[in-house]
Amino acid sequence: MNYEILAENARFFTISAAILTLAFAFYFYKWMRKQDEGTDTMKEIASHVRSGAIAYLKQQYKVIAFFFAGAFIIFAILSYALKVQNPFIPIGFLTGGFFSTLSGFLGMKTATYASARTANAASKSLNEGLTIAFRSGAVMGLTVVGLALLDISLWFIVLNLWLDNNLFGTDFLNLAGTGIAKGTAEYTAAKMHFVTTTMLSFGVGASFQALFARVGGGIFTKAADVGADLVGKVEAGIPEDDPRNPAVIADNVGDNVGDVAGMGADLYESYAGSILAAMSLGSAAFGYINPDVSPIFAVSLPMILAAIGTLSSIIGVFFVKTKEGATMGELLKSLRVGVYVSSAIIIVVAFILVKILLPNNLGLFVSIIVGLIAGNVVGFFTEYYTAAEYKPTQ
Numbered sequence: 281m282n283y284e285i286l287a288e289n290a291r292f293f294t295i296s297a298a299i300l301t302l303a304f305a306f307y308f309y310k311w312m313r314k315q316d317e318g319t320d321t322m323k324e325i326a327s328h329v330r331s332g333a334i335a336y337l338k339q340q341y342k343v344i345a346f347f348f349a350g351a352f353i354i355f356a357i358l359s360y361a362l363k364v365q366n367p368f369i370p371i372g373f374l375t376g377g378f379f380s381t382l383s384g385f386l387g388m389k390t391a392t393y394a395s396a397r398t399a400n401a402a403s404k405s406l407n408e409g410l411t412i413a414f415r416s417g418a419v420m421g422l423t424v425v426g427l428a429l430l431d432i433s434l435w436f437i438v439l440n441l442w443l444d445n446n447l448f449g450t451d452f453l454n455l456a457g458t459g460i461a462k463g464t465a466e467y468t469a470a471k472m473h474f475v476t477t478t479m480l481s482f483g484v485g486a487s488f489q490a491l492f493a494r495v496g497g498g499i500f501t502k503a504a505d506v507g508a509d510l511v512g513k514v515e516a517g518i519p520e521d522d523p524r525n526p527a528v529i530a531d532n533v534g535d536n537v538g539d540v541a542g543m544g545a546d547l548y549e550s551y552a553g554s555i556l557a558a559m560s561l562g563s564a565a566f567g568y569i570n571p572d573v574s575p576i577f578a579v580s581l582p583m584i585l586a587a588i589g590t591l592s593s594i595i596g597v598f599f600v601k602t603k604e605g606a607t608m609g610e611l612l613k614s615l616r617v618g619v620y621v622s623s624a625i626i627i628v629v630a631f632i633l634v635k636i637l638l639p640n641n642l643g644l645f646v647s648i649i650v651g652l653i654a655g656n657v658v659g660f661f662t663e664y665y666t667a668a669e670y671k672p673t674q
Contacts, residue, residue: 290580291440295433297587301426304594308415308422309390315412317393318400325523330392332533336500337385337541344492348377351488355481366452366474369481372435376482376552379427380489384544387420391540395532407602410611414618418597420544425590428552431482432583439475465574469567472575476560483556486549490542497542501534551586558582566638577637584637585648588629589622596622609669619659623652 317323355370394416402409443452444462453470460466508527512518518525562578596618602611627649634645665672 290584291433291436294429294583294587295437297590298426298429298433301422301429301590301594305386305419305422305426308597309419312390312394312397312412312416312419315397316400317396318403321523322396322400325529326392326396328529329395329532329536332529333388333392333536333541336497336533336537337388340492340496340537341381344377344381344489347492348374348485348488366478368439368478372478372481373485373488374482375431375435376485376487376549377489378485379431379482379552380486380545380548381493383420383424383427383548384493384541386423387544388536388541390416390419391536406604406606406611410600410602410614414600414615415597418593420540421547422590422594424544424548425551425586425593428548428555429583429586429590432479432552432555435479435482436475436583439478440471443471443474469563469575472563472567472579476556476563476579480556480560483549483553486545486552490545490549493545494538494542497534497538499538501531501538504530504534507531555582555586573638573641581633581637581644584633585626585630588633589626592622592625592629595625607669608667612663612667612669616660619656623656626652 317326352370352374355365355373359365359367359370394412398409398413398416401412441447453467453474455467455470460470504527508525508531509520511527512522512525513520516525521528521531523529559579559582562581563575566573566578567575599621600614600618602614606614630648631645634642634648638644664670667673
């Protein structure tokens with residue numbers, strides 16, 4: 281079997297899935313914008329929250345840019361002056377930070393437009409409110425995974441082309457004089473090791489951005505929340521979350537910049553990091569420890585599986601719906617339906633992929649199932665111990 285052809289198909293399949301995912305995110309965003317935003321008061325409050333969130337992010341991004349510039353200079357010195365790192369790392373660091381920032385920003389922008397529309401729809405129909413809220417949330421979710429897959433796939437293609445064509449005549453793999461020729465198993469192992477370790481650099485960039493976005497936004501929203509409660513309820517006697525209290529607007533701004541923009545950057549980092557880590561482990565385990573299996577298969581598997589996961593998530597979105605007059609428990613069950621549908625698709629596809637790409641390594645399939653179950657169990661028990669429908673909270 282031609283490993284190179286399979287690898288090419290895998291990376292372009294991943295890019296296609298990423299583009300399709302981003303297209304659905306854009307479709308859900310445009311669909312949400314067409315919904316009625318409600319009364320003039322709702323529009324006014326939403327506009328204040330939106331402008332406040334944008335103002336905060338502009339200031340935050342100015343500060344973050346300063347630290348990114350400093351980190352880039354350090355990486356550039358290590359790569360270009362001291363030559364202790366390969367020259368792709370500084371650029372990869374920046375791309376990771378950029379896409380992490382973009383994921384959070386697009387998610388927050390969607391949330392600030394969706395909030396009033398969700399409230400307005402929920403006042404008329406429970407199912408309409410749920411649909412707008414969930415599809416608006418899916419915009420950020422799909423944007424995060426779409427941008428991460430696009431970034432990973434493009435870097436994978438660029439680095440492979442660079443190495444295979446020996447651009448600028450630089451031997452990045454240091455194979456000169458070793459007798460290792462292109463097309464051999466040793467060359468493939470060395471190349472996959474170089475590619476995967478280089479791509480880890482933009483995981484570092486994403487983590488760097490997520491740190492500022494999550495912590496900064498979190499502190500902002502908690503400060504505004506406590507301030508709003510103290511001033512409003514304690515000093516002025518205004519009910520909680522009353523729009524007459526300016527701190528309530530700040531609190532809502534904080535929810536968007538912390539729980540949406542910060543969470544988006546954090547999710548991007550976690551998602552991209554998990555894929556990159558799996559690719560690096562696959563390169564090591566099947567390139568050096570188990571050379572009987574091509575490392576291209578092991579490196580491609582996380583990319584393909586992630587792409588299938590995004591497509592199954594899109595399918596799951598359309599299964600989320602509820603009946604009018606549903607209880608909180610029924611609403612939560614409606615959300616779980618989408619998760620369970622996506623999980624079922626992943627189980628089937630994961631088995632087929634592992635069976636084809638890495639035969640005699642079905643333990644990997646078991647580990648995938650364990651992770652999938654763990655994620656669902658954590659979600660269920662978080663709901664069980666916090667939702668008002670269940671005995672612990674009651």
